Amino acid sequence: MTGALIQGVAMSAFLLLGAAIPRDRAQGMVTRDTLINLVTGGALFVVRVTLVAWIAARSSVGVLDLAILDQGWMQAIVGLLLIDVIRYWLHRAHHQVSWLWTFHRVHHSSERLDATAGLRMHVVDFLQLSLLPLLLFSVVLDTTAWAPWVVPAVLSVGAVSDAFQHANLRWNPQHPMARAWGTLLNHPHFHAWHHTRDGHRCDGNYGNAFVIWDRMFGSEVTGSEPPEALGLEGHQALTNTVLGLQLLRNRRS
Secondary structure (H helix, E strand, O other): OOHHHHHHHHHHHHHHHOHHHHHEOOOOOOHHHHHHHHHHHHHHHHHHHHHHHHHHHOOEEEEEEEOOOHHHHHHHHHHHHHHHHHHHHHHHHHHHHHHHHHHHHHHHHHOOOOOHHHOOOHHHHHHHHHHHHHHHHHEEEEOOOOOOOOOHHHHHHHHHHHHHHHHHHHOOOOHHHHHHOOOOOOOOOHHHHHHEEOOOOOOOOOOOOOOOHHHOOOOOOOOOOOOOOOOHHHHOOEEEOHHHHHOOEEOOO
């Protein structure tokens, strides 16, 4: 519940910031897409507190014991880097493996980005992203001796970054402070290029909290100005309703 509260506060804060300093001035703070995102997120939260919680209660294995990490700050840094690079490769697979893209395109269906856009996902995508930290922190790694705040803090970084990078927030990547931030961390300009409608020609920027993975593995596609259009190309477009997205209904021309 704490994670959901942090995510909710982050989305609210970046919705307000997006309204005050918008990238797209004509968008407004709350759109039809915002409402669809929130309803979808609510439905997926039910999945989280039922199915995912049931699996979590039965997944404590801990194959690898990282006893060498005896300080909380060490555990946090290693945990954050590991979960983020694994998320990078899973996200890249979502785009490059056709079966996974079938579900992931739900997330890309919105033609307007705001801080709630991270909630827009197919339940298959959601289960993968929810089970990933369970696999890492309960099955692969033995985190029972870690400081109790570490894993929640690591997951909260991802939740806050997700709300921030999707925000309809004007971001000048050439500003000295923005350039310093963007050497390591994700931001709305970087992630907007991940959502460009020209994804077949400009597919990349898969990183979550960090942008370093895209640079290390050659998948950065950031342009100097925001992309002209967001969402999916015509043949990929989906019906923009909560049920239509989950059923993967193609939008009629």
